Structures are given as C-alpha cells and as structure tokens.
Amino acid sequence: xxxxxxxxxxxxxxxxxxxxxxxxxxxxxxVIVGMxxxxxxxxxxxxxxxNLNITIWRDYGLPDWTPEKLKDKLIVLSSYSGNxxxxxxxxxxxxxxxxxxxxxxxxxxxxxxxxxxxxxxxxLPDTGIQPRSAxxxxxxxxxxxxxxxxxxxxxxxxxxxxxxxDYEKDGKMLAExxxxxxxxxxxxxxxxxxxxxxxxxxxxxxxxxxFYNVFPELNHNEMNGFDVKNANKxxxxxxxxxxxxxxxDDPRILKRMxxxxxxxxxxxxxxxxxxxGEGNVWRKIFSSLVLxxxxxxxxxxxxxxxxxxxxxxxxxxxxIL
Amino acid sequence: xxxxxxxxxxxxxxxxxxxxxxxxxxxxxxVIVGMxxxxxxxxxxxxxxxNLNITIWRDYGLPDWTPEKLKDKLIVLSSYSGNxxxxxxxxxxxxxxxxxxxxxxxxxxxxxxxxxxxxxxxxLPDTGIQPRSAxxxxxxxxxxxxxxxxxxxxxxxxxxxxxxxDYEKDGKMLAExxxxxxxxxxxxxxxxxxxxxxxxxxxxxxxxxxFYNVFPELNHNEMNGFDVKNANKxxxxxxxxxxxxxxxDDPRILKRMxxxxxxxxxxxxxxxxxxxGEGNVWRKIFSSLVLxxxxxxxxxxxxxxxxxxxxxxxxxxxxIL
Numbered sequence: 107x108x109x110x111x112x113x114x115x116x117x118x119x120x121x122x123x124x125x126x127x128x129x130x131x132x133x134x135x136x137v138i139v140g141m142x143x144x145x146x147x148x149x150x151x152x153x154x155x156x157n158l159n160i161t162i163w164r165d166y167g168l169p170d171w172t173p174e175k176l177k178d179k180l181i182v183l184s185s186y187s188g189n190x191x192x193x194x195x196x197x198x199x200x201x202x203x204x205x206x207x208x209x210x211x212x213x214x215x216x217x218x219x220x221x222x223x224x225x226x227x228x229x230l231p232d233t234g235i236q237p238r239s240a241x242x243x244x245x246x247x248x249x250x251x252x253x254x255x256x257x258x259x260x261x262x263x264x265x266x267x268x269x270x271x272d273y274e275k276d277g278k279m280l281a282e283x284x285x286x287x288x289x290x291x292x293x294x295x296x297x298x299x300x301x302x303x304x305x306x307x308x309x310x311x312x313x314x315x316x317f318y319n320v321f322p323e324l325n326h327n328e329m330n331g332f333d334v335k336n337a338n339k340x341x342x343x344x345x346x347x348x349x350x351x352x353x354x355d356d357p358r359i360l361k362r363m364x365x366x367x368x369x370x371x372x373x374x375x376x377x378x379x380x381x382x383g384e385g386n387v388w389r390k391i392f393s394s395l396v397l398x399x400x401x402x403x404x405x406x407x408x409x410x411x412x413x414x415x416x417x418x419x420x421x422x423x424x425x426i427l
Numbered sequence: 428x429x430x431x432x433x434x435x436x437x438x439x440x441x442x443x444x445x446x447x448x449x450x451x452x453x454x455x456x457x458v459i460v461g462m463x464x465x466x467x468x469x470x471x472x473x474x475x476x477x478n479l480n481i482t483i484w485r486d487y488g489l490p491d492w493t494p495e496k497l498k499d500k501l502i503v504l505s506s507y508s509g510n511x512x513x514x515x516x517x518x519x520x521x522x523x524x525x526x527x528x529x530x531x532x533x534x535x536x537x538x539x540x541x542x543x544x545x546x547x548x549x550x551l552p553d554t555g556i557q558p559r560s561a562x563x564x565x566x567x568x569x570x571x572x573x574x575x576x577x578x579x580x581x582x583x584x585x586x587x588x589x590x591x592x593d594y595e596k597d598g599k600m601l602a603e604x605x606x607x608x609x610x611x612x613x614x615x616x617x618x619x620x621x622x623x624x625x626x627x628x629x630x631x632x633x634x635x636x637x638f639y640n641v642f643p644e645l646n647h648n649e650m651n652g653f654d655v656k657n658a659n660k661x662x663x664x665x666x667x668x669x670x671x672x673x674x675x676d677d678p679r680i681l682k683r684m685x686x687x688x689x690x691x692x693x694x695x696x697x698x699x700x701x702x703x704g705e706g707n708v709w710r711k712i713f714s715s716l717v718l719x720x721x722x723x724x725x726x727x728x729x730x731x732x733x734x735x736x737x738x739x740x741x742x743x744x745x746x747i748l
C-alpha cells in the first residue's frame with residue numbers, strides 16, 4: 107500500500123487505448139455500472155464538469171428505464187478486477203438488450219466477455235494495486251472513452267508536479283489525531299464523491315468505521331444527532347469530523363460549513379478543516395485523495411492492522427456463491 | 428410527537444387538491460426539489476414504482492443541465508414549512524428560466540410565491556407536526572400531482588387498517604436494545620429511502636448519531652470497517668445494525684444480507700433483523716416508517732431528550748442569515 111500511494115502520480119501519465127474502437131457508439135449520456143472503487147471515478151468527473159450526463163449505477167442489472175431511454179445511453183461497465191458479480195450481471199443484461207456498451211477493466215471475466223462480444227474496451231494496466239488506489243488510471247480511462255483529449259493532457263502534466271510524498275506527513279498527523287475516533291467526512295454536494303472516497307479509504311485501507319455526508323442536506327437532519335447533551339455525549343464524542351472545504355463552493359455552502367464548525371466546536375466535538383487545492387481541478391481532486399490514502403494508511407498502522415488486503419470482502423465473496 | 432405518531436394513519440385519508448390546476452403542465456419527468464423530510468416521499472414513491480422518471484434534488488438552485496433537458500421536466504418544489512432557503516432559491520431559479528413548476532407546502536414564503544405567480548400548488552394541512560412526521564400527507568400530495576388516483580384510493584384504505592399503536596411496543600423494545608449504541612440501518616438499494624427515513628428519524632427525533640447504507644455497495648467498502656479485531660473493537664462495538672429485510676428484494680441481495688448478518692454476528696456485532704410487510708407496498712412503507720417513529724421516539728425518552736423540536740436546526744438557521 108505504501109508504494110501504491112507513493113507512486114500514485116505515475117498513474118497520471120498513463121495513456122489509455124480503446125480496443126474495438128470501431129464499435130464504440132457515441133451517445134449523449136452514459137450509464138456507468140460498477141461497485142466500490144471501480145465506480146468512484148465518475149463522481150470525480152462530475153466535480154470537473156457538474157453537468158456531465160452520467161448515471162452512476164451500483165447494483166445488479168441496469169436501471170429500470172424504458173427501452174427508449176436506455177437505448178439513448180452508452181453503458182460503461184467498470185470493474186478493476188473484471189470479476190465483480192454485479193458488473194458482469196449488468197454486462198449480460200445490456201448484451202441481451204443489445205445496448206451500446208464499453209468496458210474498463212484489468213482483465214477477468216468482464217474483459218473476456220468484451221473480447222468475445224467485440225465490445226469496445228480499455229484494458230487497464232494490472233500493477234497489482236487495489237481498485238481504490240487506481241483512481242488515476244480509472245479517471246483517465248473514462249476521459250478517453252468520452253473523447254476528452256484536452257483533459258487527458260492536463261492530467262499528464264500532474265504526473266510530474268503532483269508529489270504524493272508531499273502529503274505523507276499531513277496524512278500521518280491526521281491519522282494520529284483521528285485515532286480512537288470514527289471519522290465522518292463532510293463536503294459540499296458538488297464534492298460528495300471526494301468525501302465518499304475518503305470514507306471508503308478509511309473503511310478499506312484503515313479498517314475502521316467511517317461515514318460521510320454532504321451540505322446542505324445534513325443541516326436538515328444529521329447534525330441534530332450531534333446536538334451534544336450529557337445523555338448522548340458518550341455516543342457523540344466517538345466521532346471526528348473532517349470538513350473538506352473548497353473555495354469554489356457556493357458561498358452559501360461555505361457559510362453553512364463555517365457555522366456548523368462553530369456549533370460542533372461549541373459542543374466539544376473534534377473537527378479538522380481541510381482546504382482543498384485551488385486552480386487546477388485535477389490537482390484538487392487527486393491531492394485530496396492522496397491525503398486520504400496516507401491518512402487511511404497510517405490509520406491502519408496506528409491500529410496495527412493490515413492496510414492493503416480486504417480479507418472480509420474475500421471471505422464474503424466465497425460465502426455468497 | 429407521541430400524538431403525531433399515534434395518529435399517523437389519519438394522514439392517509441387526506442384528499443389533496445391542486446390549486447391553479449389549469450396551469451399544471453404534464454411532463455414525462457419530474458425534478459423534485461426539497462430538503463430533509465420534505466424530500467423523503469419521492470424516494471418512497473420509487474419503492475412503489477422503481478422506474479418513475481424522478482430526479483431528487485437536495486441543494487440550492489437546480490441541476491446544471493442543458494435548457495432543453497430542464498424544459499422537459501416538471502419542477503416540483505416541496506417544503507413543508509414553506510420557508511426552506513434552498514427550496515425558495517430553486518423556485519426563483521425555475522421562475523427566471525420560465526420552467527413548468529408545482530409547489531407542495533403548508534404555507535410560508537414558498538406558498539406565497541406560488542400564489543403570486545399563479546403556479547399550481549397543493550396546500551398541505553398544517554396540523555403542527557414536523558415534516559418528518561408528515562410523510563403520509565407528502566406521499567399523497569405527490570401522487571395527486573402525478574395523477575395517480577388509483578394509488579390514492581389504495582392509501583385511503585390504509586387509513587383504517589394501519590394502526591400505529593400496533594407497532595409501539597416493538598419500537599419501544601428496539602429503542603431499549605439500541606440504547607448506548609449508534610444505529611446503522613441497512614437495506615437493499617431499492618429500499619434506500621426507507622433506510623434513510625430511519626436514519627433521519629434517529630437523528631431528528633432520537634437526537635443521536637445514526638447512519639445508513641445499502642446493498643450491494645456496502646459489501647465493497649463499509650463492511651471492511653467492521654472487520655472487528657482487538658485493535659478496532661472499541662470503535663466497532665459502539666454500533667447497532669438494523670437490517671430492513673424485504674422478501675421482494677432480489678434473492679441475490681437477500682443472500683448478501685444473510686451472509687453479512689452471519690459475518691457481523693461472528694464478530695460480536697449487534698444486529699436486528701426487521702422483516703418488512705408483504706403484499707401492499709404502501710403498508711410495507713408506512714408500517715416500517717411508523718416503527719421507525721416509535722423507535723426514535725422511545726430513543727429520545729431513553730436518553731431523557733426532547734423528541735419533537737430540532738432546536739439545533741433553529742439555532743443554525745439564525746446563524747446562516
């Protein structure tokens with residue numbers, strides 16, 4: 107895991123190639139099917155371009171839409187391993203209905219299905235890292251499928267200028283602070299996929315419970331659960347709030363964050379404010395994810411737990427067969 | 428709060444009426460704007476009919492779509508109080524762009540805006556209850572706007588046959604079990620709005636932290652945070668998992684639930700399995716929400732906290748002005 111984080115920037119020079127490109131059918135919208143880390147990139151793309159016509163699907167099969175609506179979309183099946191049950195099921199559903207498809211994977215059954223069926227695909231390099239660590243590769247593969255050559259160029263430049271080691275110390279310090287607490291990551295709705303990325307890295311790499319939520323919705327319900335009184339103090343005090351603050355967020359959202367920080371602090375809750383980078387949107391996204399990686403990595407170390415493997419997922423997969 | 432729960436079934440005989448109906452423009456899809464309890468009903472409608480063409484928007488303004496895509500939708504503004512900042516902002520945005528609209532509210536500024544602008548609206552009866560308690564009224568108002576008279580009839584029948592008191596004892600017992608723990612509610616993706624309803628009732632009525640997640644996504648990340656070892660036991664043991672089980676869920680999802688229950692139990696985690704009602708979908712939905720209401724109500728009592736008011740929201744609203 108240490109090497110995967112330290113070398114994250116190398117992913118950013120990756121040059122994805124589309125096989126069976128002659129069969130790639132351009133559509134006005136995408137339905138992106140995938141689970142966990144394999145379906146995190148689409149939400150990151152929406153931070154870059156909020157009006158992207160993307161539906162993110164994390165389930166078996168496909169959305170229960172009319173045939174007309176589905177036919178108007180490109181179905182993108184994304185599974186890092188290529189052996190994700192839900193995503194393979196979606197491939198078969200799309201195949202039966204003869205819908206336009208594309209596949210992103212390092213191999214496995216999904217890639218075999220793409221090859222057998224002459225479906226356009228991008229074969230990700232299999233460097234032995236975990237899906238949640240491969241977000242540079244994943245983002246670039248999606249941009250390639252979408253024909254966004256300009257953005258691919260911009261990301262290439264970060265391969266040199268983004269230095270993961272620069273974030274290691276901050277991640278280590280944050281892990282020490284959060285130790286013995288349950289992280290809850292807050293962001294604007296626009297940055298919800300970043301907050302979700304932090305959450306799943308704490309779960310999978312750090313091996314601890316963690317949650318996330320977004321402004322302004324959480325102001326209408328979740329925060330009431332943290333209105334600390336003597337009676338609920340023992341529950342509330344177990345949490346550590348990480349606010350992902352973005353100067354490009356709507357000023358009304360930034361005001362909400364400021365006020366909530368104050369209200370939580372007045373109630374004795376622990377909070378950390380992280381300013382996201384300004385300027386280049388890809389630097390903002392990837393630097394925050396690298397910081398999340400280090401924080402989760404050092405969290406596992408703090409607890410003496412293994413950071414790379416997700417043995418419970420492996421155990422689970424065998425039992426559902 | 429006690430009376431609001433006990434009398435919940437009376438909401439189900441409510442006969443909504445559309446004012447300015449002559450201005451109601453039928454569209455193939457809805458964008459439903461609202462926050463917290465005022466925007467919970469649309470997700471419940473999707474349990475009844477998963478292929479409803481609905482976009483749920485919980486933010487200021489409107490989705491950042493092309494004018495063509497937006498013009499093809501009916502924008503429904505839902506705010507129980509009528510004074511929700513985000514929803515009023517969305518009304519103004521929709522008005523400026525001359526988009527077809529409808530309003531659902533008990534009053535406040537939003538209802539005034541609807542009247543001033545001859546926008547179709549449904550005025551909910553203001554019985555002094557909280558938005559999260561008014562889901563019977565809210566669901567019926569949405570169905571009325573959608574012209575679903577048949578479903579309105581079916582819900583009418585429940586006004587007599589659904590007896591909230593029948594669920595009180597179970598809710599009280601569950602609150603006693605969950606005491607001193609943080610509830611995490613799990614459901615299938617199809618039933619995610621039910622799980623979310625449970626979560627926000629624990630937050631707002633029970634005044635304690637609570638979270639939710641859905642299958643199959645949580646199998647790919649969240650559950651790894653509950654792979655209990657000596658080192659993280661103190662964090663994991665604070666949680667109490669409530670599984671909402673639905674015989675109508677995909678058998679593969681039911682299998683996943685079963686396996687995870689076993690894995691969590693083997694790790695010493697506390698879980699409660701709740702079977703959702705069969706047959707009538709509205710009974711399934713409303714009976715589960717009533718049970719959530721009682722559980723959250725008795726949770727507040729267990730902690731000696733007030734269940735009705737959300738004083739932190741009121742404090743917050745003043746500070747963001």
